[in-house]
Amino acid sequence: MHQRPIGTATRGTTNPNRLRRMDRWIAATHGPALRRSDSPVAVDLGYGAAPWTAVELLERLRAAEPRTAVVGVEIDPARVAAAQPYEREGLTFVHGGFEIPTTGQALIRAANVLRQYDEGEVTAVWERLCARLAPGGLLVEGTCDEIGRRHVWVALGPEGPRTVTFATRLGSLQRPSDLAERLPKALIHRNVPGEPVHAFLRDLDRAWATASPYASLGARQRWIAAARAVSADWPLTDGVRRWRQGEITVRWSALRPATG
Template sequence: MAPRSTRPVGTPTRGTTHPNRLRRMDRWIAAVHAPALRRSAGAPVAVDLGYGAAPWTAVELLQRLRRDADPRTRVVGVEIDPARVAAARPYERDGLTFRHGGFEVPVPGAPALIRAANVLRQYDEDEVREVWARLCGRLAPDGLLVEGTCDEIGRRHVWVALGPEGPRTVTFATRLGSLDRPSDLAERLPKALIHRNVPGEPVHAFLRDFDRAWAAAAPYASLGARQRWIRTARELAADWPLVDHRGRLRQGELTVRWSALAPNET
């Protein structure tokens, strides 16, 4: 059962949302987490936490997971602002509901997925670990938390994937045709990393090497941005523990183990 709370945990976000804003994150989730969703004994529950002023991201998450991962999937949109929940209720349908709540995640049982996009940017860095621990504690044993940030139209994302045990990977995703250099993604780093993009921190060193590998792969640009990105990943893999999610490089994604980018202890 979901833990009881007298009031939702957290504070309202700005609520900015647009259709298709989270498409890159959704497609990665469907591709990478589909086997775990299909292993669920019952219909897997996915939570769109902090979906914002309009319900588009929850509607799209249901469509994408049912089409590309598991047709049994149910999505629950959770918002801390009761007015946003009331506004979303007319969009409920088979497999999609909306609830008032926050980081306590007020849904029965343990979700197979919690997606928290553009939620933690307004919090202090030292609050992130506590929120992660709370959300990971709500996951099913095979569950996944995806927490990250993207730009307003979904061209550039960076997200952290976490299991019940904690953070696993960091994924950088972009529309390759819009990319000048990989460090352009730094402004979309999630809260746990964005203030650590300074000399001496692992994420700063990674982005530096990412740019260098991108520059070295410039001759491949004649074959297209995708081939340049793939070559860049091959160069990076010599020094950084990249995670080979089959076919995802071709989608403009690159994933590295969290342990390599984790902030230095202070």
């Protein structure tokens, strides 16, 4: 008996290059795992009304591992039908939801999918998606603005959440806490005093302000100085190579919600 896909349709908003920051991070940090995989299949879950994000994901991941295949999964059958003319070798589109109608994924990317759900639903969705990963697989779930200037995502393995990455176009950044509006659903309501994510963004803002003399060398050097400063108190998992891209990644254990 055919089962109804699990979940509800997103607004479907998408723009070319919207997810480039997330894609580049995935290719850089998860590329070795893709190369080790016997079947490097990536799922673009909830790609929206147009197939651009899946097309771009294939291109960027194939730069890291040429064998990579991408499956776009959408709960709206009309969106699947509209995307299928874009199929080619290594790129397919199928009807489905959180149950993921394929198995053993090396990667699942869910961008701007959970924002319409309640915070209390997130853990169950994460667990369901992580159960569809191959050993060594990765789930990346997060939110960005309409043109991809600000983006925050959680990376999860089969065992659960590992890290949180904040990524921004540095030339448009006033202060790091501006990224708070793009926190994923698991954290967006936790940006209040007493919660770790609030403390982290507060400390990053302070480090950004202290690093203002570096602004004469450019926003990139200022960001690197701020990241280096917060690394003394927060467990960052990356370094200058990623900081130069306008990123900073923190262990999930340090930002995990404190209450509720």
